[in-house]
Amino acid sequence: MVREFRQTIYTVCYFFSKDKEEVNDLFQEVLINLWRGFPSFRGESALKTWIWRVSLNTCSNYERKRRGRVQTIPLSVGIDLYNDDDDHTIQIQKLYDRINRLDPFDRAIILLWLENMTYQEIANVVGITLSNVTTRLFRVKEQLKAMSNNK
Amino acid sequence: MNQQIVDMADFQDLKSQFGLLHKKLEHQRIVTDELLQSSMKAKMNSVNRWYKQRMLLSGVAAPVVAVVFIAHNCDMGVASWGFGLLVLLVALLELILTLSEYRTLDIVHLATKSMTEATERVCRHRKMVARNQFILSVPLVVVVVWTVLYASRFTLNLPIFVLTSALIVVSLMWGFKLLKRRCRQVDEVLHQIEQLRQ
Numbered sequence: 040m041v042r043e044f045r046q047t048i049y050t051v052c053y054f055f056s057k058d059k060e061e062v063n064d065l066f067q068e069v070l071i072n073l074w075r076g077f078p079s080f081r082g083e084s085a086l087k088t089w090i091w092r093v094s095l096n097t098c099s100n101y102e103r104k105r106r107g108r109v110q111t112i113p114l115s116v117g118i119d120l121y122n123d124d125d126d127h128t129i130q131i132q133k134l135y136d137r138i139n140r141l142d143p144f145d146r147a148i149i150l151l152w153l154e155n156m157t158y159q160e161i162a163n164v165v166g167i168t169l170s171n172v173t174t175r176l177f178r179v180k181e182q183l184k185a186m187s188n189n190k
Numbered sequence: 191m192n193q194q195i196v197d198m199a200d201f202q203d204l205k206s207q208f209g210l211l212h213k214k215l216e217h218q219r220i221v222t223d224e225l226l227q228s229s230m231k232a233k234m235n236s237v238n239r240w241y242k243q244r245m246l247l248s249g250v251a252a253p254v255v256a257v258v259f260i261a262h263n264c265d266m267g268v269a270s271w272g273f274g275l276l277v278l279l280v281a282l283l284e285l286i287l288t289l290s291e292y293r294t295l296d297i298v299h300l301a302t303k304s305m306t307e308a309t310e311r312v313c314r315h316r317k318m319v320a321r322n323q324f325i326l327s328v329p330l331v332v333v334v335v336w337t338v339l340y341a342s343r344f345t346l347n348l349p350i351f352v353l354t355s356a357l358i359v360v361s362l363m364w365g366f367k368l369l370k371r372r373c374r375q376v377d378e379v380l381h382q383i384e385q386l387r388q
Contacts, residue, residue, distance in 0.1 A: 046215045053211075127210045134207035153208040180201065 044090045047154075048073075051091070054138050054146055055098035069097045084163060091151065091164045099143040137186050145179045152176060230382040233375045234297050240372050241292045248288060252281035269344065273336050280329045287322040294318055295376065301383050312380045319373060334358050 052065040072093050080089055138146055144165070151161040162172045260274035295315040300308050341354040 046212060049215055050211060127214055130207045131211045131214065134204060134211065137204070153204060183201070183204065 044087065047087070047090055048094050050154075051094040051098050051150065054135065054150060055101065055143070065098055065101055068101060069094045072097050088160065088164050091154075092166075095147045095150075095164065099147065137183055140186065141179060141182060145175065145182070148172065148175055149179050149183070230301065230379055233379050233382075234300065237295075237297045237372050237375050237379070240368070241288060241297070244288045245285060245292070248281045248284035252284075253278055256281065269340065273333075273340055276329070276333055276336065280326070280333055283329065284326060287325065291315060291318050291322060297376070297379070300379060305384060308380060308383055312376055315376065316373065319369070323369075330362075334362075 048066060048069050049062070052062050052069060056062040056065055073090065076093055080086075084092075138149060141149065147165055148161060151164055156164070158169055158172045158176070161176075162169045165172070167175070256274045256278040259277070260271045263270040263274070295311055296303075300311065303311070337358065338351060338354045342350045
């Protein structure tokens with residue numbers, strides 16, 4: 040499961056982190072939550088929807104406080120999208136800069152939209168109504184447009 | 191549809207940048223082997239510890255308790271020493287069966303074996319656990335009944351009768367739950383070995 044959805048998990052962690060170290064921490068945190076939550080996953084939603092939900096919840100609730108946090112083993116994610124300077128990474132960093140300025144909830148919605156999910160699927164993952172998704176997405180897109188105009 | 195066309199036009203750059211991210215991640219190895227290995231090791235240690243505890247309990251603790259019981263409670267004749275002897279025999283049987291399960295599974299070296307052998311061992315272990323539970327169930331029922339009767343001194347002492355029965359039922363349920371959890375852990379270990387070999 041982890042291997043199959045590692046891209047999804049990494050994508051969410053990337054857009055919710057400040058640096059490579061934080062991506063590693065978040066990635067581990069998401070994996071732990073997936074492992075813990077898997078026995079209670081009843082298959083009522085698609086596996087992908089569930090993974091998105093756990094990843095987004097973990098990332099948006101994540102705090103940098105070490106105290107009280109479960110001790111995790113060092114895990115290296117073999118990619119650094121913060122420091123690499125090839126053309127593709129620069130493009131990805133531009134995307135990161137825009138999306139990272141949104142608040143966590145809007146960030147979640149736009150990520151799901153970028154993942155080509157339908158509005159209904161987005162509603163299922165974030166737990167709001169279809170009309171709410173439409174309204175919020177419209178606002179988020181306006182914000183993103185404003186960001187590119189301000190550049 | 192119109193909205194989608196507008197979306198496509200306005201956010202083409204976002205989509206293509208996101209596509210680049212996917213493309214990049216596809217070619218990267220996001221290491222999870224360490225985590226899998228660590229989780230597998232923890233489970234293997236847990237199963238190994240569980241078997242050692244069981245062997246200590248049935249090979250040392252239970253026989254010692256049974257011998258001490260026989261030495262100090264011979265006041266009721268066969269009812270006492272017979273009970274102690276039965277506990278001793280059940281403990282011995284449990285020790286033999288646990289040892290056979292432990293050897294069949296060979297959890298410590300499971301990860302080093304071929305996938306076929308590891309799967310075969312886990313399947314044999316699963317069958318063996320079921321068979322051993324069945325074998326042990328008959329003497330255990332006798333021990334349980336005898337314990338309840340002994341605790342109430344072979345009279346109808348209802349409170350002691352109920353209390354002992356309840357204690358035994360709870361401990362048996364707890365034991366079976368633990369056993370089930372260990373079996374599940376063994377299955378998970380096998381699954382993780384498979385994932386690591388992929």
